[in-house]
Amino acid sequence: MSRETRKVVVIPCSGIGKVYGALARETVYELMERVRPGVVVTTCLPLLMIDDPEALQLITGNPVITIDGCPSGCAHKNVETHGIKVALTCQAINFYKAHKELKPGGIAELDENGRKLAAVAADELAHTVDELAQGEVEK
Numbered sequence: 001m002s003r004e005t006r007k008v009v010v011i012p013c014s015g016i017g018k019v020y021g022a023l024a025r026e027t028v029y030e031l032m033e034r035v036r037p038g039v040v041v042t043t044c045l046p047l048l049m050i051d052d053p054e055a056l057q058l059i060t061g062n063p064v065i066t067i068d069g070c071p072s073g074c075a076h077k078n079v080e081t082h083g084i085k086v087a088l089t090c091q092a093i094n095f096y097k098a099h100k101e102l103k104p105g106g107i108a109e110l111d112e113n114g115r116k117l118a119a120v121a122a123d124e125l126a127h128t129v130d131e132l133a134q135g136e137v138e139k
């Protein structure tokens with residue numbers, strides 16, 4: 001038994017036309033591009049809906065975090081439909097509730113507050129990502 005860094009899959013909902021859907025997506029981009037590049041990966045949610053083999057392999061072989069834009073929970077429900085237990089489920093609005101000074105605006109593209117909030121949310125998720133990435137694996 002030894003420790004090695006695993007990929008962590010973070011999946012935002014599709015969230016079209018909703019500011020918190022845009023916030024979910026931007027938070028994932030922050031994680032992938034700035035906070036934990038090379039560790040955090042993602043996939044397109046609709047690929048799970050059509051049972052794409054590569055997308056299914058990704059969520060089967062790695063820990064998964066989902067970020068949803070509203071209580072409908074499309075991202076985490078889609079993952080769990082495939083029998084995968086999500087390691088952490090987030091609702092994007094809770095990032096705002098914890099940082100009320102950063103009320104996000106924008107839909108297609110987040111405004112400055114929204115981009116700042118996504119960066120803060122990604123920083124706060126980093127610890128969980130690290131724990132999941134350092135899980136013990138058989139070698």
Ligand code: SF4
Binds near residue numbers: 018
């Ligand atoms: S969780 Fe809400 S915002 Fe996200 S795709 Fe589903 S209905 Fe849209």
